[in-house]
Amino acid sequence: MIDTSTIEGIIRILFVGIIITAAYIISTRNLLSVVSVYAVQSLTLVFIALALYSLEGSLVLLAIAIITFFSKVLIIPYFITTIQERIRIKRDIEFHFLNPTTSLLISMVLMLVIYMVLSRIMQGTPARESLFFFGAVLGISLMLMGMMVTFSRKRVITKALGFLSMENGVLLFGLFVTELPFIIEFLIIIDLIILVLLTTILSVGIDSTLEDYHQRLHRFHLWEEPGEDS
Amino acid sequence: MIIELFLLAIITLLAGTIVPLLAVSVNRRYIRTISLCCPIFASLFLGALSLVVLFSGETSGFTLYQPITEFSFSFVIDRLASFFLLIIAIVSACVALYFSEYVEHMDGSSRRNILCGFTSLFILAMVLVVSSANSFCFFLFWELMAASSFFLVTFEYTHDETKKAGLFYFFMTQLSSLFVLLGIIMLYLESGSFAIAPIHGASTLPITAAFLVLFIGFSIKAGIIPFHKWLPYAHPESPSPISALMSGVMLKIAIYGLIRFLLDVFTPDLWWGALILAAGITSAVLGVIYALKEHDIKGMLAYSSIENIGIIFTGIGLWVIFSASNLPLLATISLLGALFHSLNHALFKSLLFLTSGSVVHATHTRDIEHMGGLAHRMPYTSALFFIGAVSISALPPLNGFASEFLIFTAFFTSVAFVSPLFKVLLFICLALFALASTLSAACFVKAFGSIFLALPRSPQSEVAKEVPRAMLIGPGILAAACILLGVCAFQIFGIVGFNVPLPDMFLISLLLLGMGVLVYVVLYVTASREVRVSETWGCGSRSQQASSEYTGHGFSEPIDIIFSAIYRTRTKNERVFFDLKNCIFREGTGEIHLLKVFEEYLYNPISQLFMQVATKVSRFQNGCLDTYLLYVFVTVIALIIFLGWFA
Numbered sequence: 001m002i003d004t005s006t007i008e009g010i011i012r013i014l015f016v017g018i019i020i021t022a023a024y025i026i027s028t029r030n031l032l033s034v035v036s037v038y039a040v041q042s043l044t045l046v047f048i049a050l051a052l053y054s055l056e057g058s059l060v061l062l063a064i065a066i067i068t069f070f071s072k073v074l075i076i077p078y079f080i081t082t083i084q085e086r087i088r089i090k091r092d093i094e095f096h097f098l099n100p101t102t103s104l105l106i107s108m109v110l111m112l113v114i115y116m117v118l119s120r121i122m123q124g125t126p127a128r129e130s131l132f133f134f135g136a137v138l139g140i141s142l143m144l145m146g147m148m149v150t151f152s153r154k155r156v157i158t159k160a161l162g163f164l165s166m167e168n169g170v171l172l173f174g175l176f177v178t179e180l181p182f183i184i185e186f187l188i189i190i191d192l193i194i195l196v197l198l199t200t201i202l203s204v205g206i207d208s209t210l211e212d213y214h215q216r217l218h219r220f221h222l223w224e225e226p227g228e229d230s
Numbered sequence: 231m232i233i234e235l236f237l238l239a240i241i242t243l244l245a246g247t248i249v250p251l252l253a254v255s256v257n258r259r260y261i262r263t264i265s266l267c268c269p270i271f272a273s274l275f276l277g278a279l280s281l282v283v284l285f286s287g288e289t290s291g292f293t294l295y296q297p298i299t300e301f302s303f304s305f306v307i308d309r310l311a312s313f314f315l316l317i318i319a320i321v322s323a324c325v326a327l328y329f330s331e332y333v334e335h336m337d338g339s340s341r342r343n344i345l346c347g348f349t350s351l352f353i354l355a356m357v358l359v360v361s362s363a364n365s366f367c368f369f370l371f372w373e374l375m376a377a378s379s380f381f382l383v384t385f386e387y388t389h390d391e392t393k394k395a396g397l398f399y400f401f402m403t404q405l406s407s408l409f410v411l412l413g414i415i416m417l418y419l420e421s422g423s424f425a426i427a428p429i430h431g432a433s434t435l436p437i438t439a440a441f442l443v444l445f446i447g448f449s450i451k452a453g454i455i456p457f458h459k460w461l462p463y464a465h466p467e468s469p470s471p472i473s474a475l476m477s478g479v480m481l482k483i484a485i486y487g488l489i490r491f492l493l494d495v496f497t498p499d500l501w502w503g504a505l506i507l508a509a510g511i512t513s514a515v516l517g518v519i520y521a522l523k524e525h526d527i528k529g530m531l532a533y534s535s536i537e538n539i540g541i542i543f544t545g546i547g548l549w550v551i552f553s554a555s556n557l558p559l560l561a562t563i564s565l566l567g568a569l570f571h572s573l574n575h576a577l578f579k580s581l582l583f584l585t586s587g588s589v590v591h592a593t594h595t596r597d598i599e600h601m602g603g604l605a606h607r608m609p610y611t612s613a614l615f616f617i618g619a620v621s622i623s624a625l626p627p628l629n630g631f632a633s634e635f636l637i638f639t640a641f642f643t644s645v646a647f648v649s650p651l652f653k654v655l656l657f658i659c660l661a662l663f664a665l666a667s668t669l670s671a672a673c674f675v676k677a678f679g680s681i682f683l684a685l686p687r688s689p690q691s692e693v694a695k696e697v698p699r700a701m702l703i704g705p706g707i708l709a710a711a712c713i714l715l716g717v718c719a720f721q722i723f724g725i726v727g728f729n730v731p732l733p734d735m736f737l738i739s740l741l742l743l744g745m746g747v748l749v750y751v752v753l754y755v756t757a758s759r760e761v762r763v764s765e766t767w768g769c770g771s772r773s774q775q776a777s778s779e780y781t782g783h784g785f786s787e788p789i790d791i792i793f794s795a796i797y798r799t800r801t802k803n804e805r806v807f808f809d810l811k812n813c814i815f816r817e818g819t820g821e822i823h824l825l826k827v828f829e830e831y832l833y834n835p836i837s838q839l840f841m842q843v844a845t846k847v848s849r850f851q852n853g854c855l856d857t858y859l860l861y862v863f864v865t866v867i868a869l870i871i872f873l874g875w876f877a
Contacts, residue, residue: 096856097856097860110867113867113870113871113874114870116874117870117871117873117874118874120874120875121873121874140870144863144866144867147859147862147863147866148863150856150859151855151856151857151859151860151863152856154856
């Protein structure tokens with residue numbers, strides 16, 4: 001068995017991974033890589049859940065790790081990648097309110113503010129120095145960073161990824177601070193999958209029949225059939 | 231018995247509301263007649279119970295429903311409430327009688343059923359406001375009154391002018407409700423209950439603030455200047471019977487609210503009285519000055535209502551001043567003057583609105599410059615309007631004279647008792663009050679002369695016919711009441727237990743009548759029976775034409791000049807000359823604009839300010855998803871920081 005301090009060390013390293021992926025999602029202009037980074041972020045969460053499972057032995061954590069792996073590492077990225085392969089837009093260069101650099105700077109300030117606020121709230125409690133405190137800080141920060149992506153990007157697909165990143169923040173917060181019932185976690189995952197499906201439809205228009213859709217996408221050179229030259 | 235009569239009246243009015251609304255698609259006269267019979271029967275019940283309470287002086291109350299401990303639907307009928315119930319009863323009955331025929335001549339097919347239903351609802355709301363035992367109940371029914379009257383004002387909602395008037399009325403009436411609610415909440419915070427009961431102790435800042443807020447709320451509803459602007463918009467656009475109800479009764483409900491709270495809740499300071507007096511006198515003088523300038527018959531009556539409400543406020547102001555100065559006798563005379571004028575104004579203003587409705591119905595115009603010569607064509611209506619005009623001009627022996635005489639008496643007697651500073655104030659107010667009374671007489675001389683005398687000034691007036699008999703009964707009762715209350719004012723006050731310094735107009739009236747009969751008999755006996763045929767002298771003109779008559783504009787021109795500083799007329803002349811030195815005139819235009827002072831200097835700047843703020847606020851709602859997400863983001867951050875700071 002690995003001892004507790006080693007696992008905590010691993011978790012801290014994984015936290016760094018979460019921060020890096022979140023920063024990448026906020027700042028990148030490349031649409032293709034952002035999905036992969038999201039998958040990596042989700043995989044990091046899976047590892048964190050597994051590490052916590054090895055610490056606490058709760059089966060719920062194991063179940064969360066498994067469904068997160070299948071939904072957020074495999075299924076959702078698959079959907080989005082499929083869409084991206086069809087849509088000719090490969091880069092997201094339109095921003096609202098904040099550009100990537102400002103977003104990054106604000107994210108840093110945000111993390112600091114949340115750290116200060118939470119340490120004020122938890123002042124005098126043993127939890128303040130623990131791993132769970134950092135988990136909470138990171139969870140809320142990730143949530144807010146995801147929210148920043150949702151309003152600062154113009155592309156629907158990037159907004160959806162921001163929202164997914166927000167949900168990762170909620171999951172992280174839930175893993176460390178509260179114990180969300182498994183059924184809630186499960187339902188959130190289902191919601192996310194539906195969201196991605198809907199985004200897939202909305203991002204290419206929903207105000208007409210499917211045939212009209214495809215015609216329109218072809219007309220604007222936004223859609224390419226498999227095998228067609230890009 | 232009182233409670234049973236009251237409940238019976240409420241049920242009857244409810245039936246009058248529900249029946250036409252259930253049969254809204256049935257365009258049958260009997261539905262509307264049944265609906266309008268309900269207020270008549272309810273008025274009989276209300277009148278009976280009011281007279282019992284007024285003469286016996288006993289107070290009755292009951293709780294209908296108590297959902298929670300702090301609040302109940304409770305009603306109390308004391309002498310003050312019964313007096314206002316009597317006003318509602320008399321006017322409502324007469325208006326309903328008139329309305330039953332008038333409504334059949336209106337456009338709107340089955341939509342008229344709704345009008346009848348809402349008329350009953352409006353009367354019901356006013357009855358419930360007056361009999362409310364607690365302030366919360368008062369406010370609820372106050373709001374019901376405001377809402378139902380809004381629907382009545384906007385009956386002709388397809389007309390642009392009606393839409394504008396309806397919007398204006400809705401805004402002002404809701405502003406009034408807002409202030410009343412604020413006052414009630416402030417009183418609740420101060421006393422801890424919604425009961426309309428005395429607040430003990432001196433007038434502290436919160437109590438004074440509550441009074442001021444309630445005063446503004448009631449002033450807006452009563453049409454006190456500068457909150458008056460809704461009246462000249464709403465009255466001309468409403469059906470005439472509704473104008474009669476609103477001007478005759480609804481304005482009095484605001485008066486009731488002010489008196490009720492001053493009498494039962496506050497211990498007023500001297501300066502409160504001065505404030506009410508100043509507001510009243512300003513409204514009285516400016517109201518009648520604007521009425522003189524108005525040539526829309528209903529607009530003129532609306533301004534005249536502002537003047538009369540000003541007179542009532544003057545009486546209330548004097549009452550508060552004398553109460554605070556420890557002069558109970560003068561205070562009682564002033565309050566009685568204010569209350570009696572409330573009743574009188576309800577009677578003669580309803581009479582004038584109903585008869586003007588008949589005139590408008592016959593001539594299809596509201597402009598008095600297009601009327602004239604109606605005394606021959608509509609003799610009964612002209613006689614009824616004449617009685618209303620004499621009453622409102624405060625000429626003896628009619629009722630307007632009696633109530634204004636009481637207020638004048640309070641003014642004259644008071645100067646010997648109050649401090650020098652207040653003496654100056656009262657002298658100024660007395661002079662202005664006298665001016666208002668005089669101008670009021672001038673205003674109705676103009677109105678009666680322009681509408682009924684001389685030759686018709688339009689083809690419609692030429693062919694105007696007397697209205698059906700059913701449209702004469704209601705105004706007839708009101709006219710009879712005006713005469714009765716004027717002639718027997720002294721006796722009526724004696725019966726209800728007040729010895730007031732009024733001349734016995736009954737004796738004077740008998741003398742006047744005797745003199746009239748005597749003169750007639752003498753002339754009849756001594757006059758020559760010989761018939762002499764000759765042409766009437768026409769001031770040198772060959773033939774009398776309507777266009778050469780003395781018009782309403784002409785009549786009010788000297789007054790326009792005297793009060794030009796108040797009217798603020800804008801004269802614009804543009805002249806073009808043939809030569810460079812401006813000697814040989816080629817052509818030119820001239821325009822005279824009447825500046826709407828309150829609209830241009832008060833209402834418009836405030837509305838523009840609100841529009842600017844609203845435009846800035848509306849930018850927050852730009853329909854962009856990203857912006858809303860940004861708001862959520864900022865809110866979450868603010869909450870987190872707030873938690874960190876205060877947790």
